[in-house]
Amino acid sequence: MEPIKIGILNLMQNKLETMYNFQRALxxxxxxxxxxxxxxxxxxxTLSPEITDNMRPLxxxxxxxxxxxxxxxxxxxxxxxxxxSYFDEINDLIDQLNHINMPQLYVCWGAMAALNRIYDIQKKLLPHKVFGIFQNQILKDSKYLDNISDNFPAPHARYAEMDHEEIQNNPHLTIKAISENGLLTLVESVDRNQTFVxxxxxxxKDSLDNEYRRELASPKVKQPFPALNYYSPLDRKPTFAWKQTQLNFYHNWLQSVSEYKLTTC
Structure with missing residues (x-):
């Protein structure tokens, strides 16, 4: 069977690091x-050749x-x-993906944008940035959480959250997992190929530390704080508590993409 082809729209500022992260995870x-x-x-x-040599304009x-x-x-x-500035472009992409109904994975702000565009779910700012490694409770079974135990560790890094009540009241959406502080971890569409993580x-391993150091160097971020539950108490170095969770989650998602491809060939 030929390889499955996954498109990734890389919206992060640290594009090369983000590309590397997804390459490792997938x-x-x-x-x-x-x-x-x-x-x-x-x-x-003008983008650097390092970016244009590895990525294409959408x-x-x-x-x-x-x-x-x-x-x-x-x-x-x-x-x-x-x-x-690029929200119209994102909306056009989301509309097309929704129309085609190919397997879609929306990550963090990508999940916020897609939930808003497709289901009109509203975004709310949090009192402060959620930043660190948190335990995550599985509320409902999900094929994407196969071989992942309840209260699994995962990194969160964001300033906003989607409206839980609006999601719960939408018959097309279900909340599959939440973090220990009650924030969204995984939402899925009931009847579409849409996953929102x-x-x-x-x-x-070093991504949260790199993010913290970028914030320390940025005049736009006031009083950044290091990621919680992330640095080893022994040597203060980053830990990688979510490594196995990462491997299992992305393996499960790729498996679902492969199975969907077989049904549509």
Whole structure:
């Protein structure tokens, strides 16, 4: 069988690190990853060859040739959706993916944007950034959580949350897992190939530390704090408590993409 082709729209500022994260999380011989960046966001900006050599501007005409698609997070949770410069482009992509109904995985802000666009779920700012490794409770069975134990560890890093009541009242959506502090971890569509994950399970061991150091160096972030439950109490170095969870979750998602491809060939 030919490799399954997964498109990934990379909206993060640290594009090369994000590309590496997804490559590690989705590392299987039977998977081909095609990375895209926003065409509208960079229409008048020059990207480094490191990016243009590894990623393409988003082309909606190519989407139908893929087997699955991922929209990454983006550090724009504090903005209202219409304030995001490339939001029309994202909406066009989400509309097309929803129309095709190919397997879709939306991550963090990508999940927020898709829930808003498809189901009109509203976003709310949190009192402060949620940043660290938290235990996550499984509320309902999910094929994407097979071989993952209850209260599994996962990294969260965001400033916003979607309205739980609106999700619970929507018959097309179900909350599968929440974090120990009551925030969304995994939401799924009941009748579409749509998965919304709010944990950055694609993060590698040093990702949270790198994010903290970027915030320390940024004049836009006031009093950043290090990730909770992340650094070893012995040597203060990053730990990778979610590694097995990452491998199992992405293996399960890729398996579902492969099974869906077989039914549509």
């Amino acid at each position: 590392k299987l011989d039977s998977v081909e990853l095609i990375f895209y960046y926003s065409a509208t966001r960079y229409v008048d900006r 082309d909606l005409d190519e989407i139908k040739n893929l087997d699955g698609f991922i929209i990454s997070g983006s550090p724009v949770e504090k903005l209202d959706f219409p304030q995001v 709010f944990s950055h399970l694609e993060y590698q």
